[in-house]
Amino acid sequence: MTSRGRTKKEKQPFEPGLIPAPGHLLVWRDSRHFDHWQALPCTLCGQPTPMRSHSEEPVHKACAEDWITANPVEARLGRFASDLAPKPKSESKGQGDHV
């Protein structure tokens, strides 16, 4: 259990939320998971993907889910996580998406 992987990047505004249980799906609704400019080889399968993890690792969402299922222990360290749950509000939409 050595989890000293707390490297600080200059920018890390993209906070991950919960780590899904093995076999469950990631919730990647945030547009930051999608790189509109380029596809990079997925770190898991090597195929190009516009998808990014919270740490900006190029990875297919489905590949990340498979990886969590295949590596449940390592997954707990938070390599891939779902988005943070939106704040509980009576209405869940209508938040302006400023750039």
Ligand SMILES: [Zn+2]
């Ligand atoms: Zn992949």
